[in-house]
Amino acid sequence: MVDLSSYQGIVFDMDGTLVDSMPAHMEAWRVTCENFGYPFDLDYMYSLGGVPTRQTVVVLNDKFSMDHDPSEVARYKRESWEAMNLEPVIIESTMAVFNHYRPHMAIGIGTGAERPHAEHLLTSHGLLERIDSLVTATDVTHGKPHPETFLTVARQMGIEPSKCVVFEDTEIGRQAARDAGL
Missing domain, CATH: 1.10.150 (DNA polymerase; domain 1)
Incomplete structure (x- = not known):
């Protein structure tokens, strides 16, 4: 398992990172x-x-x-x-990180999806109640690659951005995380 002990929080992108959608x-x-x-x-x-x-x-x-x-x-x-009418599946390798660190580390999701879609998908996989923050395109003025999504997740979790690590699958997401200081 990857060692993330130097962080206080993990932020996952949803589509393509946590869920194979x-x-x-x-x-x-x-x-x-x-x-x-x-x-x-x-x-x-x-x-x-x-x-x-x-x-x-x-x-x-x-x-x-x-x-x-x-x-x-x-x-x-x-x-x-x-x-x-497709129900995307969880990406097991990412979910292993989620499950390993969830007991003792804050976890948030920062996604470009609209809130109703994200809530439906996360609820159907039993994840919505297991996270500390969900920030969607509905919740921000500027979506990725702007850093607002990730800055908002970190703020909602009460953790400095530099103490969070991001799991992303696109260059745009990586840019947003970098510009947010995560």
Whole structure:
């Protein structure tokens, strides 16, 4: 087991780090991109993992010189995801770290998902009641790669950011953690 004894808290990203939901999100994005005329590039879309959906639409609009309404595209993507009726599974190696350190270390989740989605997913896996903080895209003004998500998790846990370690699966998430001082 990785030695995290020099930290007081652990912050996990949710999608792609704690829960294997990225394939389903990528399929929902593929369908959404097709519907709105965005070229779909799996690697590029994966690189945006952790960015809130509405902000991803802003990025896509800028990249492809389009002007789709972020709320409309986000709603379509959410409905596409929900129509798949998939229940992502826990990533066992990450969950092993969670379980090993949970008895004596604060644990938070900082995710680019909307709060209802995050709460549903975490509840279905019995995790919501086991964490000390949940910060979602719904709870912040600036999503990843901005550091606000991780700074908010650390503040809610009552721990200095430098005393927290982050588990992330994307460069954008790593950048947010670094800029937050975690």
